[in-house]
């Protein structure tokens with residue numbers, strides 16, 4: 443099921459009470475996310491009821507059909523947001539598309555960066571950054587790695 | 602017990618054969634591949650530097666042209682990556698990620714023993730308004746080096762330098778190896794390397810031509826421009842199949858040759874997904890060098906079957922004046938553009 447939310451209203455996104463939130467920043471012209479299709483997809487299945495996941499499409503010129511097409515290609519059950527005025531970009535400053543943020547229910551960023559490091563290792567995942575961060579959060583532990591370097595498309599921040 | 606008896610019988614038969622088999626008349630005295638190979642190379646360097654005006658330099662040319670060899674033991678080669686709107690057919694434009702200025706990238710020609718000092722800048726930053734800049738890499742099938750070092754992804758705005766030595770003669774593919782590799786290849790990140798034997802290819806020819814076959818997976822957008830259709834690529838349903846980047850280009854603009862001249866064709870199927878059954882109507886391939894290595898010679902062939910990333914050199918003559926179609930004899934591919942014409946005058 444795809445639900446589109448109004449853009450650029452991050453702090454008051456209709457998040458179910460008390461749930462942490464994951465935003466993944468994507469552009470339809472950037473295929474790098476396909477490197478994380480399985481890892482992120484399995485997180486959606488495993489934590490979908492406990493974590494509020496959303497895609498943030500960062501380029502408002504992206505075609506809506508392409509956004510829906512991309513989500514279908516990824517095979518993810520996830521809602522999406524269009525970041526019309528780059529409000530979410532300016533709030534969270536992801537470096538590349540495919541970067542994610544993990545937010546506490548109070549909206550504090552506890553992890554930022556790549557889903558995992560598979561693009562650096564021919565698909566082999568040595569660091570499950572986002573999954574580890576989610577686990578650490580639920581276990582009440584300090585987050586192991588708080589910033590994971592991502593391989594993705596450079597985001598065009600408008601001045 | 603039975604097994605032991607059987608083994609003993611087989612051993613006896615083998616012994617008889619060994620004793621009675623005639624000596625081969627032409628015992629090979631020289632293995633042409635028996636020379637020292639150079640393995641590995643110094644670690645690659647990724648750095649930021651100014652881009653030169655041209656995106657390519659070195660013994661390079663865009664197919665069907667075949668570049669000349671550089672002399673010397675060391676060859677400097679540069680192929681930069683850019684994101685560029687290219688037109689592959691009238692009215693069909695899409696933002697590709699070419700090596701150099703076109704799809705496929707330029708043909709590189711070196712010879713066995715030459716050390717290639719290779720540079721590649723990732724210039725995808727230059728068109729950030731139109732196409733998201735991203736990491737790219739290059740993987741030379743002709744090289745024996747560590748992929749995790751030399752073929753590493755280069756961030757936008759940076760330049761990689763690495764070396765490799767040409768060890769084996771042949772026609773080889775190069776391509777981007779950044780994940781998803783399928784995506785990077787369907788965006789046009791493919792090309793050909795020709796490696797000559799140390800003393801050149803055997804025999805004289807009158808003309809050399811390069812043909813690279815690739816598939817395009819595109820869909821038309823509402824505004825009439827095109828974009829890559831990754832789902833179609835995953836399902837192996839190409840919109841076009843092309844020789845040298847443009848479907849059916851040599852039907853309207855045939856390649857002109859002379860009847861009776863000996864032609865050497867450097868062939869490569871860069872895929873990324875499908876095979877090619879290359880055939881020329883009206884002639885046979887006098888010589889076929891599988892993967893372009895003269896050691897792998899076949900004679901009098903009608904069709905050369907090339908899997909994705911396979912190459913070959915074929916030599917032939919067109920016997921008399923006329924029009925000679927060349928095709929991928931998988932005819933669905935002809936319908937998609939894998940067809941051209943030689944005009945023999």
Ligand SMILES: [Cu+2]
Pocket residue numbers: 698736737738777778779785790
């Ligand atoms: Cu690439």
